[in-house]
Amino acid sequence: MTRRGAFTAALLVLAILVGGRWAMGRQPAETVAHQALGNQAAPASPSPTPTPATTPSAAPPKTPAPKKTTTTKPATRSKIGPFGTRRMTGSRGVALTFDDGPNPAWTPQVLDLLRANRVKATFCVVGTEVRQYPALVKRIVREGHTLCNHSWHHEFDLGTKPEHEIKANMLATNREVHRAVPGTRVKYFRHPGGKWTAAAVQAARELGMTSLDWDVDPADWAKPGAEAIKQHVMAKTRSGSIILLHDGGGDRAGTVDACKALIPALKRKYGIALLR
């Protein structure tokens, strides 16, 4: 092999390694959350959901452990997510986002906490859950929160599908939202697992939705406990952060408990911004 050839090969290997790490880092969160969603029919997207590569107990998440983050200040965190997705609020305040609901066990508790603290949040809802619990979507909207489309049935591979399938999936969820709350707007889209593709972002844009990434992920889906969730969020949040939490997809007692302290603390320190 020539020197030039060897150099190119080395670059290629490096690129594969770096790319692989990035993909691994974001995958496990939604794998677990999705498993808990069950196996309801997904009329808008007949494709089978991908088999999770790992089980929650066998594979620890590749994301940083949500404890002992101390005061490390990540100096170079990007303000823009993959494919131009939105990762920061654009103001001093931080935004709370709750994914995978609505859920009758957890969403009302989260809504109660938000109301008690007089703050608003964004709910990234899954179409099949909206269909099951339309009254919860009504309450989310009535109480002034923002809605975000989180796919029809949490399809991790949605963004790899043909454009018409991606749009049909998104529209199915929005249709279900409109059935629950006629005339309401779904302003945002968040891809399951954060597995963004250019096609998904483009489809969302063409349907009038901004793609919403996040800046802080305490991996609450893995049930690290309220204290760990709280510590991670407080350590990693900065002005303008968008914080990822879950009000569905499994037992969210730890998230709810963490929120009891987190919401007032974040409100005091940064202010809570409503994504509009």
Ligand SMILES: [Zn+2]
């Ligand atoms: Zn999700």
